[in-house]
Amino acid sequence: MAKIFCIANQKGGVGKTTTAVNLAAGLVGHQQRVLLIDLDPQGNATMGSGIEKSKLSKSVYQVLIGHANIKDAVQPCASAGYEVLPANRDLAGAEIELVELDERELRLKNALSQVAHDYDFILIDCPPALSLLTLNGLCAANGVIVPMQCEYFALEGLSDLVNTIKQVHAKLNPDLIIIGLLRVMFDARMTLQQQVSEQLLAHFGDKVFSSIIPRNVRLAEAPSYGMPGVTFDKTSRGAQAYLEFGAEMVQRVRDMDAIQKKQEEVKP
Numbered sequence: 001m002a003k004i005f006c007i008a009n010q011k012g013g014v015g016k017t018t019t020a021v022n023l024a025a026g027l028v029g030h031q032q033r034v035l036l037i038d039l040d041p042q043g044n045a046t047m048g049s050g051i052e053k054s055k056l057s058k059s060v061y062q063v064l065i066g067h068a069n070i071k072d073a074v075q076p077c078a079s080a081g082y083e084v085l086p087a088n089r090d091l092a093g094a095e096i097e098l099v100e101l102d103e104r105e106l107r108l109k110n111a112l113s114q115v116a117h118d119y120d121f122i123l124i125d126c127p128p129a130l131s132l133l134t135l136n137g138l139c140a141a142n143g144v145i146v147p148m149q150c151e152y153f154a155l156e157g158l159s160d161l162v163n164t165i166k167q168v169h170a171k172l173n174p175d176l177i178i179i180g181l182l183r184v185m186f187d188a189r190m191t192l193q194q195q196v197s198e199q200l201l202a203h204f205g206d207k208v209f210s211s212i213i214p215r216n217v218r219l220a221e222a223p224s225y226g227m228p229g230v231t232f233d234k235t236s237r238g239a240q241a242y243l244e245f246g247a248e249m250v251q252r253v254r255d256m257d258a259i260q261k262k263q264e265e266v267k268p
């Protein structure tokens, strides 16, 4: 049964999509079966996986509004070996259409229940907004991965996201937790980044992943070749960091399973 993770941060351009496609590829590198959901009308995770977003006959949009079965909309990322539920601009309309539908925040969760047995990990690349689409992602997920740059305003935006996650946890999805904060585009030479990183560790402790993703130009170049950086240049520092992060996620899921098993054992 797949573990489902949202990659979310309502701030734009913080590295959500780069994390989603490279973690997907990194997990494949650790023999995991992975489905990547593009939940952003920009379709960047789709293009970054080598799938042409203007030529989709079925996408996550049709799945959410109930016009297509998820199994018919999934496509392979040929270069990296994971599968993709792609998106394009059609998805922007779903935001309005979903409001009229039953269980509007549970549409993705219901669709994923049909394929959860086919994968070890399902990753959801969220748009840069706390919208109904992101809410669908949060309701479907076991946990949230928050990529963030170690900059001065990074912590401010975090509180809105944390509050939204708390509300979803309380009202809609009791399973939902923040799995961890991932430091991305990190430049160790910048004193400010070091300081913010230390603040993060002081504040959030082991909720901060030990893997750190450096700023690395190969990761930024890869999408124009329709490939995750991990497959585009496996030896680059960025690719190596995402492979290491993949290993850390596999371990976190093992730890989560062990805790759950223990809790079940102590239940009378």
Ligand code: ATP
Residues within 6 Å of the ligand: 011, 012, 013, 014, 015, 016, 017, 018, 019, 040, 042, 044, 126, 127, 128, 184, 185, 186, 213, 214, 215, 216, 217, 219, 220, 221, 238
């Ligand atoms: P949006 O909010 O628009 O969806 P995002 O949070 O998904 O954006 P990305 O698209 O992943 O962010 O990254 C923003 C830009 O930063 C892209 O041009 C990407 O190539 C670049 N980038 C991301 N991570 C790195 C990195 N570690 N090193 C260098 N460039 C990076």
Ligand code: MG
Residues within 6 Å of the ligand: 016, 017, 018, 040, 044, 125, 126, 127
């Ligand atoms: Mg993105």
